[in-house]
Amino acid sequence: MKAVELSKSYNPKDFEERIYSYWKENGEFKPRNIEKDGHFSVVMPPPNVTGVLHMGHALNNVLQDIIVRYHRMTGVPTLWVPGTDHAGIATQNVVERQLKADGLRRQDLGREKFLERTWLVKEKHHAIIKSQLEKMGCSCDWDHERFTMDEGLSKAVRECFVTLYERGLIYKGKYLVNYCPKCGTALSDDEVEYESEPGKLYHIRYPYSDGSGYIIVATTRPETMFGDSAVAVHPEDERYKSVVGKTLDLPLTDRKIKIIADSFVSREFGTGMVKITPAHDPNDFECGRRNNLEQINILNPDGTLNENVPEKYRGLSAVDARALVVKDLEDAGFVEKIEDHNHDVGHCYRCHTIIEPYLSDQWFVRMKSLAEKAMDALKKNDIVFYPKRWENTYSRWLEGIRDWCISRQLWWGHRIPVWYCKDCGAEIVMREDPTECPHCHSHSLEQDSDVLDTWFSSWLWPFSTLGWPEESEDLKKFFPTSALVSAYDIIFFWISRMIMSSEEFLDKAPFKDIVITGLVRDKLGRKMSKSLGNGVDPLLIIDSYGADSLKFTLCYMAAQGQDVLIDNDSFKMGSRFANKIWNATRFLLMNLEGRELVNFNVSDLTTMDKWIYSRFNSAAEEIKKAMEGYRFNDAASAVYSFFWNDLCDWYIEDTKQKLLSGTEDEKNLQISILMDLLEKSMRLMHPFLSFITEEIYQKLPNHNGDVIVASYPEPDKAMEFKEDAEKVEALKDIVKNIRSVRSNLQIAPEKKIKVVLRTSSSFKALDLVKSEKAFISTLIGSKDFIIDEDSSYDTSSSLPTSGPGYECFLFIRDAIDVEEEIKKLNSDIEKANKLLEGAEKKLNNEAFIKNAKAEAVEKEKKKKSEALEIIEKSKEHIKMLQSL
RNA sequence: GGAGGAUUAGCUCAGCGGGAGAGCGCCUGCCUUACAAGCAGGAUGUCACAAGUUCAAUCCUUGUAUCCUCCA
Numbered sequence: 007m008k009a010v011e012l013s014k015s016y017n018p019k020d021f022e023e024r025i026y027s028y029w030k031e032n033g034e035f036k037p038r039n040i041e042k043d044g045h046f047s048v049v050m051p052p053p054n055v056t057g058v059l060h061m062g063h064a065l066n067n068v069l070q071d072i073i074v075r076y077h078r079m080t081g082v083p084t085l086w087v088p089g090t091d092h093a094g095i096a097t098q099n100v101v102e103r104q105l106k107a108d109g110l111r112r113q114d115l116g117r118e119k120f121l122e123r124t125w126l127v128k129e130k131h132h133a134i135i136k137s138q139l140e141k142m143g144c145s146c147d148w149d150h151e152r153f154t155m156d157e158g159l160s161k162a163v164r165e166c167f168v169t170l171y172e173r174g175l176i177y178k179g180k181y182l183v184n185y186c187p188k189c190g191t192a193l194s195d196d197e198v199e200y201e202s203e204p205g206k207l208y209h210i211r212y213p214y215s216d217g218s219g220y221i222i223v224a225t226t227r228p229e230t231m232f233g234d235s236a237v238a239v240h241p242e243d244e245r246y247k248s249v250v251g252k253t254l255d256l257p258l259t260d261r262k263i264k265i266i267a268d269s270f271v272s273r274e275f276g277t278g279m280v281k282i283t284p285a286h287d288p289n290d291f292e293c294g295r296r297n298n299l300e301q302i303n304i305l306n307p308d309g310t311l312n313e314n315v316p317e318k319y320r321g322l323s324a325v326d327a328r329a330l331v332v333k334d335l336e337d338a339g340f341v342e343k344i345e346d347h348n349h350d351v352g353h354c355y356r357c358h359t360i361i362e363p364y365l366s367d368q369w370f371v372r373m374k375s376l377a378e379k380a381m382d383a384l385k386k387n388d389i390v391f392y393p394k395r396w397e398n399t400y401s402r403w404l405e406g407i408r409d410w411c412i413s414r415q416l417w418w419g420h421r422i423p424v425w426y427c428k429d430c431g432a433e434i435v436m437r438e439d440p441t442e443c444p445h446c447h448s449h450s451l452e453q454d455s456d457v458l459d460t461w462f463s464s465w466l467w468p469f470s471t472l473g474w475p476e477e478s479e480d481l482k483k484f485f486p487t488s489a490l491v492s493a494y495d496i497i498f499f500w501i502s503r504m505i506m507s508s509e510e511f512l513d514k515a516p517f518k519d520i521v522i523t524g525l526v527r528d529k530l531g532r533k534m535s536k537s538l539g540n541g542v543d544p545l546l547i548i549d550s551y552g553a554d555s556l557k558f559t560l561c562y563m564a565a566q567g568q569d570v571l572i573d574n575d576s577f578k579m580g581s582r583f584a585n586k587i588w589n590a591t592r593f594l595l596m597n598l599e600g601r602e603l604v605n606f607n608v609s610d611l612t613t614m615d616k617w618i619y620s621r622f623n624s625a626a627e628e629i630k631k632a633m634e635g636y637r638f639n640d641a642a643s644a645v646y647s648f649f650w651n652d653l654c655d656w657y658i659e660d661t662k663q664k665l666l667s668g669t670e671d672e673k674n675l676q677i678s679i680l681m682d683l684l685e686k687s688m689r690l691m692h693p694f695l696s697f698i699t700e701e702i703y704q705k706l707p708n709h710n711g712d713v714i715v716a717s718y719p720e721p722d723k724a725m726e727f728k729e730d731a732e733k734v735e736a737l738k739d740i741v742k743n744i745r746s747v748r749s750n751l752q753i754a755p756e757k758k759i760k761v762v763l764r765t766s767s768s769f770k771a772l773d774l775v776k777s778e779k780a781f782i783s784t785l786i787g788s789k790d791f792i793i794d795e796d797s798s799y800d801t802s803s804s805l806p807t808s809g810p811g812y813e814c815f816l817f818i819r820d821a822i823d824v825e826e827e828i829k830k831l832n833s834d835i836e837k838a839n840k841l842l843e844g845a846e847k848k849l850n851n852e853a854f855i856k857n858a859k860a861e862a863v864e865k866e867k868k869k870k871s872e873a874l875e876i877i878e879k880s881k882e883h884i885k886m887l888q889s890l
Numbered sequence: 891g892g893a894g895g896a897u898u899a900g901c902u903c904a905g906c907g908g909g910a911g912a913g914c915g916c917c918u919g920c921c922u923u924a925c926a927a928g929c930a931g932g933a934u935g936u937c938a939c940a941a942g943u944u945c946a947a948u949c950c951u952u953g954u955a956u957c958c959u960c961c962a
Contacts, residue, residue, distance in 0.1 A: 585928090754919080
């Protein structure tokens, strides 16, 4: 057989792109064995088509890719559905910003032209996102790719809206939106920029209607008092318990309002009494809903005061009205005091006008019944959160659920499927676009101008992407999906709502396992943002270190939903590991020269061989357990320490000599075992380092097809080899012990020394030490390594050292600093004494013997005897040194 | 105000009832027939503080302190 050449260093650019195309062309991402029972399916949280993918997306998709690849290799029919989200507001903003650069507004283009332009932006960003996902190596099935506004999903949205409407779960109502009086449009919360500004806190007297004095409320916006419907206090505020329910005269008006109790009031703010203006403050709005208060809108759409205020203030702007109101209140003696006060004021992100909370007509979904079903899903264990603590967050939010405002005053999105008859005023909601009014047969119909909230399409994602409302084959085979991987910041927006819609329309939870990841932050724990300039671009990481380095590093750091703190250098870790894999492979493939692969079975294996198979088996077991609990970092460490610390550092080192000096048959057997281990390792590591394992796998003489669809190594009881594994650990202990002594004495590596090993009857690895004599000699740098079985060798004038069941004598007289060595031995004795003390304390404790697990007792006994052995030998060794 | 999280080696973090761990960094020595992106060895910790439960607590419970996040 010829050697297989590998380039001298790991260079992911040589193969990552090629391998991705290869997988794609061979249809490796498509579900296989679909005739088989069971399935594993994942829907990708759809990235917004506004931007490019950041490190958070990388983390999310890398973890999905790991679980998808892992399950695909177990042989179940596996599907990963990719897709993107139209992201209404965000995308519309991108286009509007472009227009603004040309001095245009969206109204200047008109709805149709504007949308054409938005689709172009969508196409552009979609292409970028797709190519990024491909670069990361995501093994999603592109034939199943969806977009929230494509035909099928739009149909799902329509079906959903109409059905909910028919079930009486959708209604039109008043809602407070962020409103820019200058732009004449509602803004989303994201579009409001808050700044801390100096202002005043006005303390105003509101007299009791019965003339028994007055109370004082504190407000930053006195002009809104015309919209007041109540004054609220905290229900447990001792100062005001007795006044709840009393009536007040609202100054400057002839209206009367009541004092109510509501726990949202802060007792510390101002006087602890707050005026409630439901139509002009978000908190007051919610409070008003809870307490059934009147909503009095005092503003015109242009931001001036309307007919609901006394005549003299009508038509004034909020700022002008405030000045006049304060003056009038002062003149009438209603002002207690005015203080300086800083507060956050919202501004329009476009024109920087102060935004007004504005009461307007919006569409809502009635959430209570939906939320109850979603809570039941958790109670019935149909869904499980990883980590579990998020279940509380989820439940609590559902308990306090509020109706969902689903209309947006935008153009980009799913148009609300409601038509109004201009003649009879009927509200028409149908699955197909109506051509005439079903009531008066008028053709004069007008569609609602608003669009639906983006989440109204994404909450259907797990089943709309599989074909719902059609009863598609995909839906039958792959729904409900198996796992959802998402960050915790969208549990409310998205995850909960998907569960609600799925329970409502399909009577099932949309997924079983909910894997909550942390957020990716910089090394200082700050969110990555453009303005801070602390972002780490996944593409740049791929460019400098490769996609596998990105993936492995993120996986290694993604512990149990904890935030992941990284900088550019963090990814060196993955890169070093990939390089290690590359080079170990290069070495092994070089050794194929002139060899023949042979079949072998367990009886051909040496103790060392059994040890490495045993390590491999433990790794497979650890990974299996870790993957079942979505503990990605544990899986990554198992992969890492097996390949590097066990396979490379010990096993391959051991085989080097055998490959050089054995007989032809021995060499053939050895390389065959190594190839077997390498082949298995590639399969074991593939979910975590996908590209490099495929590239290597294809070059192995014993490979079988593509690793991406090869079978995943299962833990196997027959490969545990416990006794052999323990023997090798004993051998390692001897080597480490001697190496440590050498290093401490600064004995140059090239200086070969004589070493005598003496073992006690409790030492079980004597046969192994004998058969691995050559290997040990190399590792400890000895030209003369003697196994002194009958303790007859003269060890005087040597340096002794000991471990469990053995003593070593190093003949390095010149190097020994007797005093230093005695000091070391004394400190060994001290440590052993502490151990002994601890063990004896426990063993002498009757309660311990009685209550503790048998293993724990055994362990303490072993500890004790080992400590005694160390003490005894060390004392002996001190005597030896003293007689030198 | 409510809730959750964090507090372990210089840094970033795992571990979570029975002898304190990883990666990076640091120190020492090595280009040993894959890998200097490497090898070998080494140092460093009142596991935040205080009580409690337990035969046994870094790990469980409660409280305190500091920091972070979300909700209001």
